[in-house]
Amino acid sequence: xxxxxxxxxxxxxxxxxxxxxxxxxxxxxxxxxxxxxxxxxxxxxxxxxxxxxxxxxxxxxxxxxxxxxxxxxxxxxxxxxxxxxxxxxxxxxxxxxxxxxxxxxxxxxxxxxxxxxxxxxxxxxxxxxxxxxxxxxxxxxxxxxxxxxxxxxxxxxxxxxxxxxxxxxxxxxxxxxxxxxxxxxxxxxxxxxxxxxx
Numbered sequence: 001x002x003x004x005x006x007x008x009x010x011x012x013x014x015x016x017x018x019x020x021x022x023x024x025x026x027x028x029x030x031x032x033x034x035x036x037x038x039x040x041x042x043x044x045x046x047x048x049x050x051x052x053x054x055x056x057x058x059x060x061x062x063x064x065x066x067x068x069x070x071x072x073x074x075x076x077x078x079x080x081x082x083x084x085x086x087x088x089x090x091x092x093x094x095x096x097x098x099x100x101x102x103x104x105x106x107x108x109x110x111x112x113x114x115x116x117x118x119x120x121x122x123x124x125x126x127x128x129x130x131x132x133x134x135x136x137x138x139x140x141x142x143x144x145x146x147x148x149x150x151x152x153x154x155x156x157x158x159x160x161x162x163x164x165x166x167x168x169x170x171x172x173x174x175x176x177x178x179x180x181x182x183x184x185x186x187x188x189x190x191x192x193x194x195x196x197x198x
Contacts, residue, residue, distance in 0.1 A: 008051040012039040012069070013061040017091045019125040021189070022181040025060050038066050041075075048075060054083035062089040064100075073104040086149075088112030090128040090135070097135045101144045108145040110175075111136050115156030116163055122155050123189060133166075140171040147173040152196040153189045 014036035016025060028034050048054060054076060056063035063069055064087050076083055085107055101109075113120045113129055113136070120129035139146045148167045150160065160176060167174035178197065182190045191197055 006051050007053040007055060008047065009055040009057050010039065010044075010047065010063075011036070011058045011061055012044070012056060012063050012066040012072070013037070013058065015065040016058065016060070016062040017065075017089050017126050018062070020088070020123060021125070022179070023060075034060050036060065038068070041068050041071055044068070044072050045075060048072075048079060048081055052081060054081055055086070056083060057086035062087050064089055064092055064096075070096075070100050070103045073100060073107060077104040077106065082106060084108045084110060086110045086112070088124050088127060088132075090132045091126075094131075094135065094138070098138065098142070101139050101142045105142065105144050108147060109136075109139055110147045110149050112149050112151070114149075114151040114153060116159050116166075119155060119159070123151070123153055136172055137170045145173070146171075147175055149175050149177055151177045151179050152191050153179075154191050155189075157191040157193055157196050 014034045015031075015038075020026070025031070025034060056072075063085055066072070087109065088111065111132055112124060113132055114123050115129070117129040117133040120132075121127045136146050136148065148163070150156070150163055152160070156163075164174045180197070182197065
């Protein structure tokens with residue numbers, strides 16, 4: 001018998017524009033060598049029918065780069081499926097995000113913005129954090145559940161309270177995460193405060 005309460009995490013692409021130093025993508029010297037590809041609509045329909053909740057959380061990709069992603073969101077809405085989108089890339093135009101939010105307003109969006117918008121790019125290399133924060137504000141205004149995922153690093157550990165206030169002022173949930181992906185004790189990204197190191 002099938003358990004329709006199951007959750008599923010999908011990596012629906014193998015593409016990302018960011019160069020986060022501790023990402024699994026960093027294991028490959030050339031992004032063209034990263035295995036996988038874009039999940040098709042037919043493949044997605046087969047998978048989604050077995051699960052009630054879908055996590056779009058790439059391990060080597062950002063889900064927004066699958067060319068069928070907005071269609072996936074529409075399918076989830078039509079099939080009454082809930083889900084979460086984990087994203088940190090900012091290379092889609094504002095209009096794309098608005099269409100995605102409109103396609104399925106019941107999805108939760110988790111944005112990886114590690115620090116204040118202008119400093120997140122210190123880890124999320126190639127990210128336009130200021131643009132992404134505006135996208136987050138737009139989603140919240142459209143009634144979409146928006147979460148600001150803030151991983152604590154050395155450069156942002158003193159800005160947590162300020163970021164939390166910015167989130168509150170814009171109806172955005174604020175979640176602080178602690179990493180353990182440090183190379184060693186002298187890792188330049190590792191917070192100075194030992195309470196912030198996993």
